[in-house]
Amino acid sequence: MPNKITHPLKALLSPWLTSTEFSSALISGMTLDSRHVKKGDLFVALQGALLDGRLFIEKAITAGACVVLSETKQADKHALISHQNDVMIIHFYQLSKILSELAYRFYFPEQDCHKVIAITGTNGKTTIASLLANSLTLLNQKSAQMGTIGNGLFGELSSSLNTTLDALSIFACLNDYQWQGAKYTLMEVSSHGLIQGRVSALPFHSAIFTNLSRDHLDYHGTMQAYADAKKILFDEFPIEQRIINLDDKIGATWLAEYSDAISYSAKGNKTPSHRYLAVSDVHYQAKGLTFEFNSSWGDGKISAPFYGDFNVANLAAVITQLLVDGFYITEIEKIIPLLDPVAGRMEQYNFSAKKTTFVVDYAHTPDALEKALVALKKHTKSGRLTCVFGCGGDRDKGKRPEMAKVAEAFADRVILVDDNPRTESASQIMNDILLGFKQPELVDCIHDRKEAIVKLLKQSQDNDLILVAGKGHEDYQIMGNLRIDYSDRVLLVSLQLLENQKANL
Known part of the structure; x- marks a missing residue:
């Protein structure tokens, strides 16, 4: 009730x-x-x-x-x-301007809100939020999350159109989660949400900064304005804990401004003036990775079922938050191997008959695409690495050739497909992307994502690895003003079932 x-x-x-x-x-x-x-x-x-x-x-x-x-x-x-x-x-x-405070007064008139942890940055927000919610749940701390892949108690998410909801919806959800017993909510906080004041009255427990790379310039105009929007979270909120990625250039600059901040690094970096967590001795394996860390709270060894350097960084952020909140290293070492994959974030779909693996990831910025491709290269011992991607319409056009440069540099083969063309011409979007390739004649253009994936499966060779980027968890495409049902993940599951049926005949 x-x-x-x-x-x-x-x-x-x-x-x-x-x-x-x-x-x-x-x-x-x-x-x-x-x-x-x-x-x-x-x-x-x-x-x-x-x-x-x-x-x-x-x-x-x-x-x-x-x-x-x-x-x-x-x-x-x-x-x-x-x-x-x-x-x-x-x-x-x-x-x-006062809507956030109005909502807070309505939904929390006589009691404080439970612990809300804000995660902001260009990449990694969804993964960190999901892994933290999962980790805290495994540590018997009922948790909820709010962000790109949905809102709700961990494992019970409802889809959302925006990364950060409107002010009224945010506090309505937080009240509901608290009533259901949540001790934590992990909230992705977008630059739009900060600029527009959607969370201005929220007394965040912690804030985690992941990184800053090109995105949303159609809204902010410049990278400096984009960075300033993110920094609102750290400058204008009474946050108990600022947790910042030391490996990011912007993050390193911010750390110098906050003497009480906590740094985390996937590259072994640390600063003598801050509490810290630093990762070392990373090993990439066929089905995951391992690493060690030293920190202000002690040393540990981690085994995790994930791909890539960026997931080392994501896990470093997760572990830092858990340590800051008083959880023991021995507890953390036990639960990390049990974490679930995050929907549409480096999700693996294996086809044993073809000895081929598809990986679905939300990467839709040049930086995210590069990180995904570099990560998969490290886990691939043989076979080709193929990159399937497109770019959204009615959004930052400047990143289209940049995405092309990344795909050409790090993949053995590139297939261009439609993302969400919206009201732009899908062909024009592809032409904009093609301008970024040195050898555009080597790029296949297949507008239909399903057609491209089915074709790649048929043509695959032993140990091929195929990254399907851009859509991730999304279960739709926006064509013109129409929202059409489509999911890379659902398609690949259906193709796996088809393969299994053929194998059993």
């Missing part, structure tokens, strides 16, 4: 507004979406970049909203109250 909340409007709005009209109003829910309004809800009508929530006030009232907060851009209209069908409409100047 759901956790019921009823909050007096007067108390909810007291930091910003007071009125005798508020005294009798009770709020039992909050929403930004008129389609989700229930009787007794407070409807929040924001003036968004794409939609003006004020256009849906009448619909929200019809659905049962008992009060409406309507954003105004005019300071002189702040606190004005009007009525529609006996429902109070409160005009609020720059409402979006």
Whole structure:
């Protein structure tokens, strides 16, 4: 049964507004979406970049909203109250700026939120969040996660359209997880979410910075602006623990600014002025990797069922957070080998008849693609390494030739496919990518992802390794304005079943 909340409007709005009209109003829910309004809800009508929530006030009232907060851009209209069908409409100047605090006051009026750990950076957020949630669960600490692959208690995720949800949804979810007994939530925090203030009122327990490489320049404009957006998390929040990747250039710069920060390194680096974890003696094996580490908490040895240097870095971040929170090295050494693969993150699909392995990964930036290909090279003793990728439409066009350069440098063969073309021409996107190749004539262009994967399986040779990049966990493609059902992972599972059926005939 759901956790019921009823909050007096007067108390909810007291930091910003007071009125005798508020005294009798009770709020039992909050929403930004008129389609989700229930009787007794407070409807929040924001003036968004794409939609003006004020256009849906009448619909929200019809659905049962008992009060409406309507954003105004005019300071002189702040606190004005009007009525529609006996429902109070409160005009609020720059409402979006206080929405996070409003949500926190509503969902956590009398108790503190459980421990929320923020993970930010260009790459690794989803993997670190998932592995931490998994690790904490194995350590008998019920955990939830919020991010790219979904939101919910560990192992019970529901899909999400955005890495970081809107402010109301964030606190509604956190309240629900706490009610279900969660001790931790692992939250991927995007640069968009930080800039737009979606988490501005959240008292994070820890923040982990992974790295910074080219992405989202269509939104931020420059790498400096992108870095500044990420740094908001470390500068403007009362975080108990700042955990930062020393191997990243930006991370090393930030560490110099925070004397209380904790560094982690997959390359054995450490700084004398910070608590630290440093990895050494990494070995790459057919089905995983091993490494040792020394740290401010002692030394340990790790065996893990994952591929690549970047997963060494991801595990280093995970282990550092666990050590900081007081878990013993002996406990950590026992649970790391038990961790599950992360959906769409270097997931392996083996075809024994062909002696071929497909690996599905979300890599959709030049840096992520390079890391994935370099990782697979280290685990490949023989056979060809093929890279299958595309680029999204209506997004940063500058990275398209950069992705091509990476694929050509590190793969033996490259196949271009469609990613999410959106409203751009799929052919034009491919042409933009082809400009980055020195030998474009050696690149195969097959728009249909299924056709490309089936063809590669038929043509594969012993010990071939095929990276299918870009979509990862996603179960759709966006063509024009249509969202079409499609999953690399589902397709490969069906091809595995087909192979097994043929083998049993």
